[in-house]
Every structure is written in structure tokens, then in C-alpha cells.
Amino acid sequence: MRGESWAQTDVGLIRANNEDTIWADDATGVYVVADGLGGHAAGDLASRITVDAIKACAEELRDLADAADVSGDESSRRAVFDRLQAAVEQANRDVFGQAREDEDLRGMMSTLSMAVLARTAAYVAHVGDSRVYLVRDNVMDLVTVDHTLAEELIRAGRMTREELPTFRYKNVIARAIGEKATVQSDLLYVDLRPKDRLLLCSDGLTDFVVEPEILRTLRRYPQQPATALVQTANDHGGGDNISAVVVLVDETNE
Numbered sequence: 001m002r003g004e005s006w007a008q009t010d011v012g013l014i015r016a017n018n019e020d021t022i023w024a025d026d027a028t029g030v031y032v033v034a035d036g037l038g039g040h041a042a043g044d045l046a047s048r049i050t051v052d053a054i055k056a057c058a059e060e061l062r063d064l065a066d067a068a069d070v071s072g073d074e075s076s077r078r079a080v081f082d083r084l085q086a087a088v089e090q091a092n093r094d095v096f097g098q099a100r101e102d103e104d105l106r107g108m109m110s111t112l113s114m115a116v117l118a119r120t121a122a123y124v125a126h127v128g129d130s131r132v133y134l135v136r137d138n139v140m141d142l143v144t145v146d147h148t149l150a151e152e153l154i155r156a157g158r159m160t161r162e163e164l165p166t167f168r169y170k171n172v173i174a175r176a177i178g179e180k181a182t183v184q185s186d187l188l189y190v191d192l193r194p195k196d197r198l199l200l201c202s203d204g205l206t207d208f209v210v211e212p213e214i215l216r217t218l219r220r221y222p223q224q225p226a227t228a229l230v231q232t233a234n235d236h237g238g239g240d241n242i243s244a245v246v247v248l249v250d251e252t253n254e
Contacts, residue, residue: 002029002117003198007245008226012204013238019043020202020243021051021110028062029117030054031245033130035202037176038108046095046108050177053091054114057083065118077123080116081187084125088112088177088185095178109176112185113144113200117247122198124188128176130243131206133214134190135197140215143190147175171203198247201229204240208233218246 007024011017019036021044034050036043064083068076091112099105111128124132129146145151149172153159164170177183190198197218205214209232221228225246233242 002026002119003247003249005031005245005247006224006226007031007243008230009243010230010234010238010241012241013234015241017044018241019047020204020241021047022200022243022245023051023055024245024247025055025058028058029065030058030061030114031117031198031200031247032112032114033200033202033243033245034113034177035111035128035130035204035241035243036108037110037173042105042108043110045098045105046110046178049094049098050091050110050112053094054087054112056090057087061087061116061123065116065123069118069120077189080123081189084114084116084123084187085185088125088127088183092177092181092183096181099178109173109178111173111202112177115190115198115200115247117192117198117249121192122190124186124190126186126188127183128173129171130200130202132188133199133201135199135215135218136193136195138215138219140199140211140218142211143188144186147186148172149174171207192249194249196249197225198245198249199229200243200245200247202241202243204238204242205229205233205244208236208239208242 005024034047036047111130113130116123126144229244
């Protein structure tokens with residue numbers, strides 16, 4: 001057993017439908033959050049297509065991650081990343097292709113944040129502004145970088161992070177699944193220890209709940225963390241769809 005997970009998605013209190021799709025599979029150690037974009041242009045379909053593409057290769061990803069654990073060499077790790085990138089590219093082709101075939105679906109896109117959990121590490125793929133956090137010893141660190149206009153401006157020194165809450169275009173996505181014919185994903189390797197937790201979430205959580213409160217909620221509700229996080233976001237207005245996947249690294253993973 002790689003880890004134990006809890007997963008919850010909710011429409012929130014404002015939106016008419018849920019465009020988020022999540023998947024948590026402890027058997028393969030593959031966890032996914034996808035946040036559909038496009039509203040009337042079938043954002044919910046885009047996120048489902050994205051997750052389906054990952055599901056289709058979950059067992060292969062598990063086997064590659066297991067092999068990398070055994071060998072510990074760089075080529076084995078690279079094989080995991082190559083398959084992750086191929087999965088992201090397939091998701092992108094599926095969403096982009098379907099949108100081109102149906103005029104009613106033009107403009108549909110999705111974020112993608114996913115983790116493949118092995119015994120000693122997680123392999124992360126990321127596109128968009130959903131997030132992956134690592135929680136260790138009651139400290140929560142952001143693993144991914146948002147692909148947004150605001151983040152690009154901050155990194156370019158044209159805006160400060162303190163200005164972000166009031167920035168008019170803070171939710172404008174700079175990169176998404178299905179936006180173009182090709183996509184670039186961030187691929188990350190995260191060392192893990194027993195009792196570490198990974199949090200994968202959509203911006204319906206992080207836009208409404210500050211990180212210290214997310215951490216407090218995880219500490220307070222260890223048995224139902226995903227449900228508690230969704231409820232916390234709804235308590236703060238629930239202005240968007242909310243998704244959370246929490247993975248506890250198994251103590252036997254040594």
C-alpha cells in the first residue's frame with residue numbers, strides 16, 4: 001500500500017454545475033484534480049476527458065514508479081517522467097481535438113494537477129492553477145507554481161505578491177489542457193517520508209481559504225480531511241467549485 005487517500009468535490013454555493021473532476025486510486029497510487037474551464041463551453045467535459053486520459057495509463061505509471069524505486073537510477077526516474085508527459089499530451093490532444101470537432105465545445109479547457117505515489121517519492125505533473133502541496137511536520141509547502149497571468153507578472157517583477165488579492169485578472173490562466181494543439185507541463189520529483197501528506201486541490205479551495213487555515217483544518221480533521229476542506233471553503237462563501245484530494249503516505253513505505 002502506497003498511501004491512504006480522501007477525496008471530495010463539491011459544486012460550491014454559487015455555481016450551477018461542477019466543472020471539477022477528481023480521481024484518487026490507492027491501488028495504483030495515482031491522484032488527479034482537474035478543473036474545467038470554459039463554462040458554457042463544457043468545462044465539465046474537458047476535466048472528465050483529462051482525468052480519463054490519466055486513468056488509462058495509471059497501472060503503467062504505477063509499474064514504472066515501482067521500477068524506479070527498486071533501481072533508484074536516473075534513467076528509471078526519467079521513464080516515469082516521460083510517461084507522465086505522454087499522458088498529459090494525450091489528455092491535451094483529446095480535449096483539443098474534441099473541441100475542434102464540435103463548435104459548441106470550442107474554448108473548453110482544463111487544469112491538471114496529479115501525483116504518482118511510489119514508496120519514497122511522488123512524481124507530479126502540473127498544468128494550470130490547481131495545486132499540489134506537501135504537508136510535513138505541520139508545515140505546508142506549495143510544490144507547484146500556478147500557470148496564471150498574475151504569477152507571470154510576479155515572477156517578472158511587474159507585480160508584488162501583496163498586490164495579488166486585488167489584481168483584477170488574478171484568475172486568468174496562462175496555460176491549460178486543451179488550450180492549444182500542444183502543451184507544456186511541469187514535471188516534479190518530491191521526496192517523501194512516512195506520515196507526509198499530499199494535498200491536491202482546485203482554486204475553489206485556495207481562492208477562498210488561506211493556507212494557514214487549510215493547514216489548521218488538516219490538523220483538526222485527520223479522519224475526514226477532504227470533506228472538512230470543502231466545508232471550510234463553503235463556509236467562506238463557496239464562490240467556485242471545490243475539490244480536494246488528501247493522501248497520507250503509509251508508514252510502511254520505507
